[in-house]
Amino acid sequence: MPFTAPPLFPGDLFEGAARLAASAEGRLSAVSEAPARAAVLDALWEEAAALGWPAVMVPEAQEGAGGTLEDLVAILDGAGRAALPLPLAAACGVVPAMLPAEAGGVVLPFVASGEWRVAPAFAELMRDPRSPAAAAATEGGVLRLSGSVIGMEAPPGATHTLLHAPVDGASGLILLPLDEGGPGLRRFERLDGRPSLDVLLDGVTLPGTALLARGEAVARAAASARALGTLLVMVEAVAAMGALVGQTIEYLSTRVQFGETLSRFQVLRHGTVDLYTRHEAARALVVSLVTAAAETSVAELDARTLHLAKLHVGRAAREVAEGAIQLHGGMGLTDELPASRLTKRLLCVEFDYGDGAVHAALAA
Incomplete structure (x- = not known):
């Protein structure tokens, strides 16, 4: 007797995610070289952005869709049935949740539009036990970073990292551009095919405006x-x-x-x-x-x-x-x-x- 698990939240979001994931299987199985796989993953992310998935959990006040948790779960359920190798939970769910209200307007409109591809990072969770965890200190209006973040799930062609790390001993949220001349990067493809980054921060400096917020919030x-x-x-x-x-x-x-x-x-x-x-x-x-x-x-x-x-x-x-x-x-x-x-x-x-x-x- 055949078996198909029923959707957690049936509807258009589930169906659209399931279709994109099913199409990705054939497209990725046809290529094996890393550059070709990266190009396919980039195209898949563009399609996900065109469907509005990065905007689902972004409030309408920040130019997002103002969706619900059930909406995002429906997308992940559909995508997960073919193991779509995109970090949808991280980029579409965790990133909006990391931002206190006063910091959301700096980042979320760009996330919702798809202009920025932001990867969340937690210094306390993504650390190399052989070296210090990521941290930062302010000095003369400049933010000086140290340590590293390893094993970070990242959208293909990630443009920024949203880093939670201690700043002068307090809980801080830092927007870190991943452009040339920025932090050292090591790129990997995980066992499940998802893009992953190690970010090396020793010696990296940022303007003070990169510190989006700090404190209990x-x-x-x-x-x-x-x-x-x-x-x-x-x-x-x-x-x-x-x-x-x-x-x-x-x-x-x-x-x-x-x-x-x-x-x-x-x-x-x-x-x-x-x-x-x-x-x-x-x-x-x-x-x-x-x-x-x-x-x-x-x-x-x-x-x-x-x-x-x-x-x-x-x-x-x-x-x-x-x-x-x-x-x-x-x-x-x-x-x-x-x-x-x-x-x-x-x-x-x-x-x-x-x-x-x-x-x-x-x-x-």
Whole structure:
């Protein structure tokens, strides 16, 4: 029996995201060299911007669409079913959430228009344990930066980083241009195909106007933005798990061994049921969290509940990925099947916005 997980929030946003993600599969599988893949990802981001996705969570007062959390979740759900390798949660959700009200007008109109491609960065989360975390100090109207930010999800061709880091010992929010003559950059493509950056800040200076805000309001906004990122990555995980369960069932129903389809073998049927139950449990948990956040705000969610949910969903994502590869056999390791791309995305979920060790410590 075929299986398709129902949309979390059905509608045009979900359908549009699912179509773009499905088209991206073929376009990316046709290229292998890094420059060609970068060009495809850039074109995909342009299409996402043309659909208005960067503007969804930007208030109307800042020239955005003034959308809801459910709107963004619908986009991530559709995109996640084909593991679209764009940092939609980070760039379209976390960036607007990081900005206190007094700083939003400096950045968000450019985000909403698509003119700026902004990547969020948290010094306390994206640090190299072998070197100091990112920080800044003011000196004579100049901002002097130090340290580094590693493993930052970034839109293709990112123009700016919105950096949360200590400034003179207080919580600060810095707008850092990523142009020539700026910070040192190391560009990577993650296991799941998403663009990633390391930003090297030692010796970088910025005008004082790059410090958008500082103080308790910044700390509260950063905490809320991190919580939102944690919730949104769980949405992406549930979308990918549902698609992977459906594709596993389809594969077992059509692949023939010893004159029988694989779905006739009891041990494989039991394995498939295990994947299904893990997906359904994670889906129910995430739906309850999204519903609660939509009724109040992400900041109002119980922090310990959110940390424990990330632990559960991260572990479930890995177990579903590993189980699906086992059920696909050797074919599951090839890029010929969508299952391979979905499993790679699910293996990254456990590390996005804090790995298991981070969330276990915060939940203790």
